[in-house]
Amino acid sequence: MPKVAVDPRFHEISRERVADRVAQELLRLIAAGELAPGERLPGERQLADMMNVSRVSVRTALQHLKSRGFIAAVQGGGTRVLAAAANDCTSALAQLVKVDRQNLYDLAEIRAGLEVWAARRAAERGSDEYIAEIADAFATMSRPGRAASYKAQDDLRFHLAVGKASGSAVYMHLMSMLSDILEEMFAYHRYTLQIGPAYDRLLMNQHRAICDTIQARDSEAAAQAMAAHLQTVLSSYQINPETETLPDAPRTEINPNISKSAGR
Numbered sequence: 001m002p003k004v005a006v007d008p009r010f011h012e013i014s015r016e017r018v019a020d021r022v023a024q025e026l027l028r029l030i031a032a033g034e035l036a037p038g039e040r041l042p043g044e045r046q047l048a049d050m051m052n053v054s055r056v057s058v059r060t061a062l063q064h065l066k067s068r069g070f071i072a073a074v075q076g077g078g079t080r081v082l083a084a085a086a087n088d089c090t091s092a093l094a095q096l097v098k099v100d101r102q103n104l105y106d107l108a109e110i111r112a113g114l115e116v117w118a119a120r121r122a123a124e125r126g127s128d129e130y131i132a133e134i135a136d137a138f139a140t141m142s143r144p145g146r147a148a149s150y151k152a153q154d155d156l157r158f159h160l161a162v163g164k165a166s167g168s169a170v171y172m173h174l175m176s177m178l179s180d181i182l183e184e185m186f187a188y189h190r191y192t193l194q195i196g197p198a199y200d201r202l203l204m205n206q207h208r209a210i211c212d213t214i215q216a217r218d219s220e221a222a223a224q225a226m227a228a229h230l231q232t233v234l235s236s237y238q239i240n241p242e243t244e245t246l247p248d249a250p251r252t253e254i255n256p257n258i259s260k261s262a263g264r
Contacts, residue, residue: 017057017060018053018054018057019056019057019058019060019061019064020061020064022047022051022053022057022058022060022061023060023061023062023064023065025051026041026061026062026065026070026071027065027070030070030081030169031169032169033167033168033169033172035081036081036164036172036176037081037082037172037173037175037176037177038080038081038176039080039081040074040078040079040080041062041071041078041079041080041081043077043078044058044059044062062079066079069082070082104185104188104237105234105237107178107181107185108185108230108233108234108237109234111178111182111185111230112227112230112231112233112234114171114174115159115162115163115226115230116223116226116227116230117166117171117223118162118163118165118166118168118171118226119162119166119210119213119214119222119223119225119226120219120220120222120223120226121165121166121167121168121171121219122134122162122163122165122166122167122214122222123213123214123216123217123218123219123221123222123223124217124219125166125167126165126166126167126214127165127167130161130164130165130167131165131214131215133161133164133165134158134161134162134165134210134211134214134215135211135215136161137154137157137158137161138158138207138208138211140154140157141154141155141157141158141204141207142204142207142208151190151191151200152183152186152187152189152190152191153183153186155186155190155203155207156179156182156183156186158207158211159175159182160175160179162210162214162226163175165214189233189236202232203229203232206225206228206229206232207229209225209228209229210222210225210226210229213225
């Protein structure tokens with residue numbers, strides 16, 4: 001056979017390593033939302049058995065994903081999925097919210113539009129398993145005798161469950177990125193802005209409506225229920241006598257049809 005002339009512009013294409021395919025599959029699961037932010041991955045041996053590859057390939061793939069910021073080591077062993085956002089970004093955002101309560105209102109207003117979209121998506125596309133998580137979160141928050149100290153925590157868990165049921169990996173990562181800030185927001189709302197059994201009952205009824213309409217797969221009603229709930233939340237910033245915390249916050253009606261086309 002005649003000798004092939006060497007052209008330096010072309011290089012031999014190496015065969016793809018098994019570890020690369022493992023990393024690509026794990027990244028696909030993260031991107032699809034099947035591996036959610038905060039979720040702990042199975043151990044190396046279990047992953048190797050399920051994916052029919054060697055533990056060395058799994059270990060190499062995990063190291064690759066760690067270096068790219070998709071997963072992190074867990075104290076005591078194992079790995080978990082990280083939110084796809086830089087810690088410096090969330091830290092800076094948290095400071096903005098703490099320095100000026102108007103920023104907290106702005107974040108609540110932005111969150112409102114997103115959550116109406118998420119409720120609609122959850123009703124349309126949520127799996128039975130994820131919708132059951134919403135129902136479980138509501139059952140926990142509405143349990144008779146539930147300590148008031150859990151109000152903010154329960155509220156956050158409910159809204160995160162709605163986000164998970166939306167089936168959007170992007171939305172889930174956004175919510176995970178903001179989880180610390182949202183926790184402060186929920187605590188400020190439930191323990192400072194509005195206090196009292198009558199207000200707690202109002203919010204409980206609104207959460208029940210959101211849960212029921214999502215379970216019924218009624219996307220329009222779910223969007224309306226979430227919009228009504230978040231309008232109540234935004235209104236609480238305006239009627240609170242501590243005017244120095246949120247100066248001149250404008251009243252904004254939440255449109256339940258916001259981003260309707262984006263969810264389809």
